[in-house]
Amino acid sequence: MDKYFVHESSYVDEGAEIGEETKIWHFSHILKGSKIGRHCIIGQNAMIGPDVIIGDRCKVQNNVSIYKGVELEDDVFCGPSCVFTNVYNPRAFIKRKQEFMSTLIKKGATIGANSTIVCGVTIGKYALIGAGAVVKQNISDYAIVAGVPAKHIGWACKCGTTLKFKDNYAKCGYCGSEYKTDKVNIIIIEEKI
DSSP: SSSSEOOOOOOEEETOOOTTTTOTTTOOOTTTTTTEEEEEEEEETTTEOOSSSEEOOOOEEOOEEEEEEEEOOOTTTEEETTOOOOOOOTTTBBBGGOOOOHHHHHOOOOTTTEEEEEEOEEETTOOOETTEEEESSOOOTTEETTTTTEEEEEETTTTSSOOOOBBEEEEOOTTOOOEEOOOSSSSEEEEEE
């Protein structure tokens, strides 16, 4: 007996692996070779694969397609209708499967609704991508980016709260975690969660 849930309108290809307690909702398709971790939620009308890796406790909201070459580490949130690409310069009449580029979304990152992640980038752990952003370059750990193209606009706590720095020091008003910054990177003093 399977220890995960797949809605009757969804399809999981033979050879896909689904972790315990994961839920796959309406009209979704998990293609062969894909590996989805434990305790994930795959929303309505999602397409994953082939050969995609998704860690534990990830949430993939409605209308998200995750193509070959994309990897989500644990605890990643993909907002509704966010987009991942895997070829930089696609053409319908030229096969470029040998040009697929890897994209890595690190632990705890959030991809905002309707944002586009152009292939070949790494999004750092606990980074926060604003809704509608277009990401074309690597994003630092804990960075908040927004816009087209996405630009660094601040820092996020591990809990997701925007940090307010004074003299290169910030204490999260939500969870009490403490950080320093050198304007380029964030340095953890103490994380409470």
